[in-house]
Amino acid sequence: MEKEFEEFRLDSERIAQELARALNVPYFNLQLVHPEVDALKYVPKNLAEKIKVIPIKKEKNILTLGVIDPYNSELEKLKESLKKQGIEISIGIISPKSLEIGLEEYKFLKEKKVTYVGTFEINQNVFLEVKEKAEKRSDIENMLKNIVNQDPFLILDYLLAGAIKFNASDIHFEPYEDKIFVRYRFDGILYDIFSFPKNIYPLIKNRIKILSGLMINITDKPQDGRFSIVFDDQNIDIRTSVIPSVEDEAIVLRLLIFSLIVKKLEELGLREDDLKTLEETIHLPNGLILNTGPTGSGKTTTLYAILMRIKKSELKILTIEDPIEYKIEGISQSQVEEEKGFTFAVALRAFLRHDPDVILVGEIRDKETAQITIQASLTGHLVLSTLHTNDSLGAIPRLISLEVDPKLIPSALRLVIAQRLVRKVCPYCFEEYQPDENLKSKIREKLKNLPSRVNLNDVDLENFSLVKAKGCSQCFETGYKGMIGVFEFLRITKELEELIYQKPSEAEIYKIIKNDFASLQQDALIKALRKITTIEEVERVTGLI
Numbered sequence: 001m002e003k004e005f006e007e008f009r010l011d012s013e014r015i016a017q018e019l020a021r022a023l024n025v026p027y028f029n030l031q032l033v034h035p036e037v038d039a040l041k042y043v044p045k046n047l048a049e050k051i052k053v054i055p056i057k058k059e060k061n062i063l064t065l066g067v068i069d070p071y072n073s074e075l076e077k078l079k080e081s082l083k084k085q086g087i088e089i090s091i092g093i094i095s096p097k098s099l100e101i102g103l104e105e106y107k108f109l110k111e112k113k114v115t116y117v118g119t120f121e122i123n124q125n126v127f128l129e130v131k132e133k134a135e136k137r138s139d140i141e142n143m144l145k146n147i148v149n150q151d152p153f154l155i156l157d158y159l160l161a162g163a164i165k166f167n168a169s170d171i172h173f174e175p176y177e178d179k180i181f182v183r184y185r186f187d188g189i190l191y192d193i194f195s196f197p198k199n200i201y202p203l204i205k206n207r208i209k210i211l212s213g214l215m216i217n218i219t220d221k222p223q224d225g226r227f228s229i230v231f232d233d234q235n236i237d238i239r240t241s242v243i244p245s246v247e248d249e250a251i252v253l254r255l256l257i258f259s260l261i262v263k264k265l266e267e268l269g270l271r272e273d274d275l276k277t278l279e280e281t282i283h284l285p286n287g288l289i290l291n292t293g294p295t296g297s298g299k300t301t302t303l304y305a306i307l308m309r310i311k312k313s314e315l316k317i318l319t320i321e322d323p324i325e326y327k328i329e330g331i332s333q334s335q336v337e338e339e340k341g342f343t344f345a346v347a348l349r350a351f352l353r354h355d356p357d358v359i360l361v362g363e364i365r366d367k368e369t370a371q372i373t374i375q376a377s378l379t380g381h382l383v384l385s386t387l388h389t390n391d392s393l394g395a396i397p398r399l400i401s402l403e404v405d406p407k408l409i410p411s412a413l414r415l416v417i418a419q420r421l422v423r424k425v426c427p428y429c430f431e432e433y434q435p436d437e438n439l440k441s442k443i444r445e446k447l448k449n450l451p452s453r454v455n456l457n458d459v460d461l462e463n464f465s466l467v468k469a470k471g472c473s474q475c476f477e478t479g480y481k482g483m484i485g486v487f488e489f490l491r492i493t494k495e496l497e498e499l500i501y502q503k504p505s506e507a508e509i510y511k512i513i514k515n516d517f518a519s520l521q522q523d524a525l526i527k528a529l530r531k532i533t534t535i536e537e538v539e540r541v542t543g544l545i
Contacts, residue, residue, distance in 0.1 A: 016068075016095040026092035028056055028066045030101040037108050039063060042082065042210065044217045045106040051075055054094060054102030063087050066094035066102065081153075085207060106217065120211050120229050123157045130161035135473045137166075137191065144194045152200040156207055159193070160229055163255055164236060166476050170255065175201065175248035186476060187423040187483045188296060201248060208251060212240035220244050224323075239323065261326045265305045268298075269484035269532075271523065273453040277415070277489055282306050285357075287414035288377035290364075292389045298421045298485050299386045300325050303360060306384060307331060310358065319360035320347035336362070344369040352376060361385040370402040377412040391520065392418035392490035393506040400503050410497035416490040421483040422524055422537045426475035430467045432531070439535070440464070442545050446525055451516045459529045467531045484532060486524040486541065491516070521545065 013029065020027035039055040042063055048054060051074040054066040063082065067075060070091055079089045094102070134140055140162035147154050159182060163171050168184035180201045183190045209216045212225030225240045237256040242249050265275060281289060289306075291299045304326065307317060311330055322336035322344070334347055344361055345368040351359055363386050364370045377383040389398050395416040400406055435443075444461055469479025495512050502508075510517070521542040527533050539545060 012095045012097060016093045016098075019070075020093035023070065023093070025070075026064075028092045028094050028098060030054065030056075030066065030094060030098035035066075035102050035105050037105070040106055040108075041215055041217075042087065043078065044206070045103065046217070047078070048106075049103055051078065052096075052099055053078070054099060054105075056092065056102075058087075061087055062090050064090045064092060066092050066098060068094060068096060068099060081203070085210060120160075120227055122161050122229065123154060126154055126157040126161055130158065130165055134162060134165055137193065137476050140166075141194050144196070148196050148200070152196070152203060153207070155196065155200075156204050160238075160253075162193070163253075164229070164257070167257070167260065167482075168255065169260070171253040173201075173205070173251040175245060175250060177247060180204075180248075186478060187480050188421055189423070189478070191476075191478070198248070205242075205249060205251065208240060208253070209242065212238075214240065214242060219249055237326070256326055258326060261301055262304050262308060262328070263301055265309050268302060268305055268487075269527070270487055271518075271526065272455060274487055274489050274518075277491065278306075278417075279309075281415045282310055282382070284382060284414060286377060286380050286382055288373065288383045288385065288412045289415045289417070290395050290413070291384070291386045291417045291419065292392060292395055293386075293419050294388065294390075296421070297419050298483075299419065302417065302419060302485065303384050303386070304328065307358070307360065310382075315357040316355065317358040317360070318351045318354065318356045319362070320344055320351070321360070321362040345372055348372045348376060352379075352381075356381060358382045358384070363388070364399075364402070367402045370399060370404050374399075374404050374408050374412045378408065389418075391506075392416040392488045393509050395490065396500060396504065396509060397506060406501050406503055409500050410492060413492050415492070418488040418490075418520060419485050420520055420524075420541045422486055422527065422533045422541050423478075423480035424482045424484050424532055425467050425469055425534055425537075426472065426479055426481040428474040428481075429470040429472035429479065430531070431470055432465045432467055435464075435466050435535070443525055443529070446545055447522060449514070450518055450522060453516075454518055454526075456526065456529075459526070461529075464529055465531075466528060466535055468534055469536070480537075484527065486520050486527060488518065488520045488523065 017027045035054055036057045039058045042058065043053065043055050051072050052068040053075065056064045056066050070093070082089060129143065140158065144155060144158050147158065159171055163184055166186065168186055170185040172183040172185070172190065174181045174183065175198065178198050179195045180198055181192065182194045184193050206216045211227040214223045214225045221244065223242045227238050227240070229236045229238055239254040239256060241252045265278065270278065291302055293299050307328060311317060317331045319331060319333045320336060321333060324333050324335050327333060336343060336347070344363065344365065348361060348369065349372060359376060359381055361369065361373055361383065364373055373383055373385055387395055387398055389395050396409060399409060447461065471477045471479040475481040490513065493513065496509065499508065499512050521538065524538040524542050525545065528535050528538050
């Protein structure tokens with residue numbers, strides 16, 4: 001029996017060789033030649049098993065497939081699908097035994113993690129149509145309706161082109177029972193854009209995964225990746241996050257556009273007194289500046305603006321980030337890789353051996369990072385970092401909870417910034433109105449204890465008007481266009497230094513500093529009085545007044 005099986009195996013290899021010779025294509029024996037792991041990710045294992053093919057290698061844009069039956073009709077569909085992704089197919093012949101060996105190689109895919117893959121160019125016809133004809137949200141929806149059944153492969157092109165044209169920060173793909181809903185995030189708020197049948201989602205999902213360097217055969221674990229996009233002569237980084245959900249995998253694409261991430265300090269929305277304080281602090285030779293707030297509050301943008309302001313050839317600036325939002329020329333940036341043991345704390349220790357002048361620590365998450373950050377700021381380095389607290393007053397108790405010695409905090413900490421983002425009212429369609437006396441009284445009450453350094457000479461608190469959002473084609477019918485920061489600065493005074501030694505609560509800190517303190521809500525109200533934003537936005541972001 002064994003002899004008969006061996007003869008059959010040899011016969012099948014001879015048949016494969018003869019077929020390859022007759023078709024004038026290569027023959028592959030996968031007992032001798034192993035498929036490249038990077039090539040396997042282009043064809044899911046279940047599909048490879050179904051149509052009896054094994055990806056063997058990829059060189060530039062050519063993927064070599066080992067096939068048993070070169071006339072399989074399913075093979076033509078695979079070729080078409082890959083061709084739309086810019087990948088050409090070259091075939092060779094394999095035996096059934098080689099197919100078995102090749103399918104076993106898929107187990108190595110899970111050990112291979114690719115975090116960044118190439119550049120994607122939007123279809124030129126799509127690019128021109130969106131650029132020239134898309135005026136409002138419904139235009140993108142109508143364009144997608146026209147192609148969803150004709151050429152669903154282009155759905156991603158239209159969605160990316162529309163997101164970039166209208167300055168969306170994210171694209172969300174949300175799977176439900178029979179549909180996939182797509183939403184854009186504009187200025188911090190999600191808006192429905194389009195929905196399409198669930199049966200075409202694999203085409204779009206796998207295309208995103210391949211572009212992002214993710215494993216298309218892994219569907220039960222979160223994956224993160226990146227790719228870049230070419231649109232109107234600009235390169236835009238896209239950060240991809242895929243998570244499993246009940247119905248399918250949900251995807252979020254974060255668009256990292258340089259002009260939206262990297263700004264000048266003057267563009268952030270800082271009041272004159274806060275800008276002056278920040279300018280003085282960032283030019284100190286040492287100390288710690290903390291920026292607090294939730295995810296999406298603009299902390300990274302503020303820290304990058306600080307780096308851009310102080311960056312010069314005489315200074316060595318090192319950053320450790322998770323992830324790197326944008327690469328800045330002239331600054332050495334490193335990315336956390338937890339799976340390799342390269343954490344914030346490990347990076348910080350290594351940085352101190354490189355004699356930097358300025359260090360940016362993306363986030364203080366744990367005791368070790370907090371303690372090393374404090375030590376670095378005490379030994380001749382200016383350190384910038386972020387901390388997740390609700391406001392600036394919570395930063396000191398948070399550091400103490402991370403077991404930082406309270407005796408070290410006053411010597412190290414220079415400034416705590418808290419911030420949020422409010423939407424700016426659209427300058428093309430806003431409407432002015434006279435608020436009622438009840439609202440006016442509330443606003444006056446909230447602003448009556450502002451410190452004297454806050455200049456309100458341009459605002460008449462006795463008789464003022466406000467603005468409300470309306471909506472037009474210029475603002476995607478939202479009534480708002482762009483975002484601006486609202487800020488709260490906690491400055492370390494002599495009185496506060498003495499209090500820190502006693503491990504104070506937020507309430508105790510506020511009692512000491514309240515006469516020289518402007519809160520997030522007060523700053524937001526000032527922006528409403530200056531007709532930059534609306535009272536509705538102030539309350540959405542900072543609470544009821």
